[in-house]
Amino acid sequence: MHQIKRVLARTAVLFAVAFPALADSLVVYSPQGEENVHWITEEAKAAGHDVQVLRAPGGELFDRLVAEKNNPQADVVLGMVDTSMALLKKNGLFQPYVPVWAGDLPAQYKDKEGIVHKFWSTPIVIAYDADKLSAVGAPKSWLDLTKGQYKGEYVIGNTAWQTTRVYLAGILARFLDDKGDVTQAGWDFLGAFYANAIVVDDADARKEAYKSGGAIINLNWFGGVTKDAKELGMQFKVIDTVGGTPVISEGVAIMAGTDQLEKAKAFVDWFGSADVMAAYAQKFGQVPVLPAALAKSPPEVQANANLVKAQPIDWDAIAPRLDSWLQRVELEVR
Template sequence: MMNTKFRVLAFTALAALSATTAAFAEPITVYTPQGEERGIWITEQAAAAGHEIEILSAGGGELFDRILAEKANPQADVVFGLIDAAMASLKTESMFQAYEPAWAKGLPAVYRDDADKMVYKFWQTPIVIAYNADAMDAADAPTSWLDLTKPEYSGKYVIGSSAWQTTKSYLVGILVRFADENGDISDEGWTFMQDLYDNAIVVESGDAKTAAFVNGDAVIDLNWFGGVGRQAADVGYTATIVDTEGGTPFISEGIAIMDGTDQLDAAKAFVDWFGSPEFMIAYAQEFGQVPVHPEAVAGSPMEVQANATLVSPQDIDWDDVAPKIDGWMQRIELDIK
């Protein structure tokens, strides 16, 4: 029985398309954090292109746990929208099968899985520091992630659940600055992490985070790029993004076909369509997301093209750090929070 905390956003494609999708009689099941408005739109676009899908949506951490729990009996055919570290971890658990989509050869190498041909990236998102420009002057804003522990920022920013993809990403981005050649975090790094939490408003829900901005306590937002604008609009303030010293963690979202799917041909067809420059351009036009395929970037609105170079990326080898992340998050949960 499907867990009720996961919401199926759409079940069936348009009946009129049944003749064109006869080869794929059953809808494929897609797991993704892209829910609500985005999930509905993707389902509609897929149906129009002849792909019948069911989207199962939940938070990235919840989906990751569900996929692992279903390892012996996978329920999904395709997974997309989980970030680099999560997809790398699932790959090491032998959850995916090899498939090189039609659009892969046009990707920059950093977004391709040349070694295993399992996970290919389609969007990129910086995890940024932004501030409420109505309540804080630019001269007073932090210029680096390492500035956040300064006394003047005490109680001015929110750290969310470490299960959230965004929170996990910036925590990793901070910790790797304190890693030695073996990838071990120094005592200085763990001391900094303790100071970071001590200086923050720590919450476990999105509503609690929003409340901190509504009541004026929080004025610095640690968020994914699109989430900055969404929260500023919801709360009612002007957000300014900081191009931080030392770089900004960039995450990219991947797509892969589950090992054991009984809908392999339909899954391959969907992956070929989903990551194509044509669909990525349409997605960029609809939601302002920055694609990674050069053809898609070139065909995107000018604002999206500008956003692609708005902040400088931090150099993080996500495949390298992925095996360490669970241990780092566990230490944060047990020893720091």
Template sequence: MNFMHAVKRGVFALLIALLPAVAMASGAQLEEKVVVYSTHGESMLELVADEFEAATGVKVEFINLKGELADRVRAEKANPQSDVMYGAPSSVYQELKAEDLFDRFTPAWADNINPLFKDKEGYWYGTIQTPVLMFYNTEMMSKADAPKDWWDLADPRYKGLIVSRNALSSSARATYSALLQQFDKKGDLDDGWKFLKGMDANVKRYYGSGSLQYQAVGRKEAAVSFAVLNSVIDNKIKNKMPLEIIDAKSGSPVITDGIAVIKGAKHPNAARAFVEFTGGAKVQALLANKFNRMPTLPEALAAAPKWMSEISFRVMDVDWGALAAKQSQWMQYWDSEIKDSAKDKK
């Protein structure tokens, strides 16, 4: 470790150690606990909770709500039961910001994040950038036969060869909506629904669990799927699965997983401290190395696994702000009219 790196680590450790003292000096004493609603997995949340409690003495109570997170926050607007929303795509944050569900807060690292990864008014911030890519089992399919773009997923030659997450998954929800937007931007939304209907006819099964989705591909029940890049890398490296990602011609959606302080939080000081801590470079780098989560802070990316800087893929042009106003309605329609519609006719 070089001298400057050691100094930086020492300064950061000192700042974290001083968090409670700084809060008290400003008259904002930290509460004894903070309640966090999240879409992230429990092992990752446990690590963040342990690190935050060690640094501040504040106990973290977290609940993993997956795709139900936004509805839970909405339902509790009059009497919030959580202090922090952690996880879910930026389109959801934009949607909930418009419903006046967040409090504005500016952490110390806010200026270091690309404007693409944060709310310009300071209501939410991106802590993880999450590309969603198609992939295939190389023992079932050659590169030549694999899809080249998302629109290939509706081609009848892939019938029964695709498995997918359902719209309870926040990443799948964002992906289906991003694909629809490519048609909507051209005034061809009906063609977008036709595409998703064609894709549905090829999907063998939808899963509410990512582990079941990968098990199906690993057991060769289906050859093609799509998921967040970090989970594909995890299963390829750690679980030795024969997976290959697809660099779609139209690009792949890159979701920004965010964090925000809930308006009316019962533990507001602890909530702000949690956002400050969790979005900082130390925790972003920790999650990058432990869970393959790609940081939004350049400083954390520099300390992340090498593949995060080296991997190359095209990025889909998605207007996440415009998407926020339409996503809920679109996904309700997808769930009621598109999902398994081909199977219903059998």
């Protein structure tokens, strides 16, 4: 416990240096990419919102938010995935607010307390290089990946990466007992899953695995597959897997300790609106979950919304268990 506290303290210091106090601007914490953050900031400014978006990887932001619980520096959290938002909500970091656009959200994208609302979703998919693997030879489900024919053909990333965390959660969610614990069969499967993979800890090693290491199967968020196809020159095809594909959604919530509540409400109302979400979809190809926004999105984005069948996952139930699962992965499985 003392070690955890020291890590959080160091994280808080590092962020304090990187992110100085920001006058009266609305401060938004987000793990979105640099280009995404730039777009959000500029569009918000044009709409009359004085916003400073401070970006960092999702795990680092989560640690900082926990470290700052008694002295919050953020006003709004935007773009963290289901598990992180569920834990932050459970820890009392957010306050209730129902945005003006939330009434039309499908039930799975809002919680009963009216605290966290989701704005777009991303499937974590299996894709394969169609130049090197046929549709017949490609895996049909996540559980197929442990077959000998796929040894060394897929990459497992760092467990600190949001994408890795999500597909590991999706796999383990298939092996739960009545109490919600992972069965021994689940851990045995995960051991085989790792043993059959190329395991990497950084982005360079991951890229090298595809360039010269023999990897031809991509476990990634859908936008990442598209990006990889361009950067690696691979013709990736996405598989609509048997048993479903883990789908994550990103949420927005207002911090419980904000001293700029009205500004925060106005920003959230603007950001999640149909017009802004449709414009974001046009720019980045992300699938909005608000029906009115999806209807205004480009045809290819609408098609992507139905690309795969979602795996049913209770993220609120899994979120409190995920860190202990991943710790076991690090200590016993890798």
